[in-house]
Amino acid sequence: MxxxxxxxxxxxxxxxxxxxxxxxxxxxxxxxxxxxxxxxxxxxxxxxxxxxxxxxxxxxxxxxxxxxxxxxxxxxxxxxxxxxxxxxxxGVDDESLIKDVYLNKEDYSVGDKINISVDTYRIPLLFKYWLRINDGWELMKNYCLENNLNFTANTGGVYDILIECKEVDSKNNFDDFKRISFKVKDIDNIEIKDFKCISPQIMVGEELVFKVDSENEKDRMLLYKFHKIDSKGNVRCIQDFSTKNLISYVEKEKGEYKLLCMVKDMYSPREYDDRALINYEVEPYKKVKIKEFTSDLNSPQLIDTEVNLKVIAEGGKKLLYRFIIEGNESKDTGYLRENNFIWKCTLEGNYLIRAMVKDISYDGEYEEIREIEYSINKKSSIPVIIKDIKLEGDRYHLINETINIKVEAQGGLDLKYAFIVYKEEKQVELIEYGDCNWVNFTPEEIGEYELEIRVKDKYSQKEYDCHSILTFNIKEYIPGNIDYVLLNSKEYYMVGDDINLEVISENTKDILIKYILRVDEHLVEETDFIKSKKYIFTPRCSGTYSIEIQGKNKRCKEGYDSKKQIKIKVHDTLPIINTKLTIDKTYIYINEPITLTVQNEGGRDVCYEFYIMEQGEWRRVQAYSKKNYYGFIPFIEGSYKVLVLTKSSHKKCAYEDYDIFEFEAYEEMKTPKSIVDYAL
Missing domain, CATH: 2.60.40.10 (Immunoglobulins)
Known part of the structure; x- marks a missing residue:
């Protein structure tokens, strides 16, 4: 001190x-x-x-x-x-026995294996090993013939090793000794640098992925443990200590949650070296948002004109739409499943039109609302309307591929057409009013585009009489969507059966498929993304087999475009059926032995359990065993029932199949019916 x-x-x-x-x-x-x-x-x-x-x-x-x-x-x-x-x-011996002591490394860290080897001048000798870490000696190994010692450095600090050595027949405590010292480096501090959710949407039924980034020595192995905590304080471990710093799960209920991550060095003696907590809220669905609320006819319009009010919204699971019109002629549609409403006004005036949208599960009045002002005039004329818009091309739109859009409109005296292209709400192209009712659109970048079509009469003073907006999600390639997964038709799969899968998808030559096979949630096989659309495996054990199939276009750089999952139940054996009890005698008398034998089909290592009813009472006479027969002597005249339960030895159920045999036992002087008669 x-x-x-x-x-x-x-x-x-x-x-x-x-x-x-x-x-x-x-x-x-x-x-x-x-x-x-x-x-x-x-x-x-x-x-x-x-x-x-x-x-x-x-x-x-x-x-x-x-x-x-x-x-x-x-x-x-x-x-x-x-x-x-x-x-x-x-204690010093004049004659040295120990030549030298060697260590397997020069520098040690916590968790390293320490190997100590003793070189002596002669053999055999006895060795005794003592260890002192920082303070106090501890016996590691009593006298033995082994000239080496192996142990793990669990704590940091200064280590002293004392080796005592003596002849096999020596009566001394020791004849020679050697002491060496070395230092074990403590584990560097581990710090969680980042803990975040990398899923684009945190919603019920969607895969939630969380990632943890930690700072430590590069050659150290870190273990991560995750606990999920709900709003009621219930805690559930969703991953025990593992090297995986990426955790994913699917939440089934909405609400506020916390995710606790604990990280530790694999060789750390502590429960954890650092921890972090993230708060997140799981929504029942994507937030409802009105992208656009429009009418097919521009205001003002004439009395008795049919105006199509339309809402384009996103989010939710099942959306409902409500239209409220306030003015000289009011209207409230209530909530509808359709996102449009045909309004035919019979009174002139100025109107305020509101559109409300909500998910069917939402209890409030609305989740999103928009409104527009509209005027109805008395003067009669033929309104300009867009009847139809035709697109030529696939359902997927790619960069540098031309999309032809053709507009069919009616009304007015001489119709003119204009086309405006927007990208990320910015105008990138404009075709002024002209006689041509079609346009070729060739996107040169990926992203979301909007094409506004405007139609007006040549003599109209308005900016446009009617308009419509088309949305295009331009991609670099056609997504690798999995349309169907074909499975060989079989109702009952058993160990050893070949199970064949075939993936059906469009644009097959450009699609790569990845197969992930799990048995009872344990990973068995995971392929790379390959061209083969067929996958064959042979189960070696019973259980629930889950095959996750991920598809992507070969130009996809990260993740996958689509996935499907198939679950197959594989059984060890066929179920036990056709269980039948038979008896070895035609006539049954009291005080004479009888034997009943069981026959059945299916199962593996079948076990049998026997019950007897006599004088109206059941009792078990043989617990489950592989003995498929039971013999006994009826001592009392009367009716008997024998019940046999059968099951495969590896099954945990009470039984798989059973049979009951009934017979009458008589005294010898009476002539009973044969057992065949009872069977009939």
Whole structure:
């Protein structure tokens, strides 16, 4: 301890009988000293508290000693104020046995394997190993013939290894010894740098993916554990300690949740080295949003004109739409499943039209609302309307591929057409009003485009009489969608059966497929993305087999475009059927033995359990075993029933099949019916 230091007149080790002066150096004034000695766990007082800081010690036997000195200030009321210790070894053999001691590495860290090898001048010899970590000796291995020691460094600090060695027939505690020291480096601090959800939407029924980034030494292995906590405080472990720093699961209920991540070094003695908590809310569906609320005819319009009010919305699972018209002629449609409403107004005036949208499960009045102003005039004319818009091309639109759009409109005297292209709400192209009612659109970048079609009469003073907007999601390639997965037709799959899958998808030559096979949620096989659309496997054990099939276009750089999952139940054997009890006699008398035998089909390692009913009471007479027969003697005249339950030995159910056999037992002097009669 700081303030006191023990010095010896002779360096350790020494022979027994040598006089060794123990001296305590201290700069503390008015200090009293008390000397102790410990060997083999037993402590003795050498000198009680006094002003003398010296003691002459003559050891009488070999051993590993600990010298302890307590220091107490003269006016102190404590048992002692300072304490210090030192090790000393007594016992030296004139002839050395140990040549050298070797370590398998120069530098150690917590978790490393330490291998100590002793080189000696002759064999055989006995070896004893002691270990001291920072303070206090601990016996690692008692005397044995093994000249090496292997153990794991579980804590950091200074390690001292003492090897005692002696002849096989020696009666000494040891004939030679060697002491080596080395340092074990502690595990560097592990810190979670980032913990986030990387799923684009946090919704019920969707896969939620969370990622943890940690900082540590590159050659260390980290383990991650995840606990999910709901709003009621219920905790569930969704991943025990694993090297996976990416966790995914599907939440079935909406609500507020917390995800706790604990990280530790694989060799860390602590429960965890760092932890982080993330809060997130799982929504029942994507937020409802009105992208556009329009009418097919531009305001103002004439009385008795049919105006198609239309809402384009996204989000939710099943959307409902409500239209409220306020003015000289009011209208409330209530919530409808259709996203449009045909409004025919019979009174002129200015109107305010509201569109409300909500999911069918939402309890409130609405989740999103938009409104427009509209005017109805008296003057009669033929309105300009867009009857139809035709597109030429596939359902997928790709960059640098031309899309032909043709417009069919009616009304007015001389119709003119204009086309405006928007990307990310910015105008990127404009075709001014002209006679041409079609346009070729060739997108040169991926992204979402909007094409607005405007139609007006040549003599109209309005910006347009009617308009419509088309949306195009332009992709770099056609997504690798899996349309169908064909499975060989079979109702009952067993171990050893070949199971064939075939993936059906459009654009087959550009599609890559990845197959992930699991048995009872345990990963068995995971392929790379390959061209083969067929996958064959042969189950080797029973259980629930899950095959996840991921598809992507070969130009897809990350993740996958679509996936499907198929689950197949595989059984060990066929079920037990046609269980039948038979008896070995035609006529049955009391006091005579009979034997009933069981026959059945299916199963594996079938076991049998027998029950007998006599005098109206059932009792079990044979527990489940592989013995398929039962013999007994009826002692009482009357009706009997024998029940047999059957099941495969590996099944955990009560039984798979059964049979009941009934018969009458008679005294000998009576002539009973044959057992055949009872069977009939």
């Amino acid at each position: 700081k303030g006191m230091e023990i010095n010896f007149s002779l360096d350790s080790p020494q022979r027994k009988g040598e006089k060794i002066e123990i001296n305590v150096d201290s700069k503390i004034e008015n200090l009293l000293y008390k000397f102790f000695i410990g060997v083999d766990g037993v402590w003795s007082t050498l000198q009680d508290f006094s002003e003398s800081n010296k003691y002459s010690w003559i050891p009488e036997r070999d051993g590993k000693y600990i010298i302890m000195v307590q220091g107490r200030l003269k006016n102190s009321k404590k048992a002692f104020d300072y304490v210090t210790r030192a090790d000393y070894i007594v």
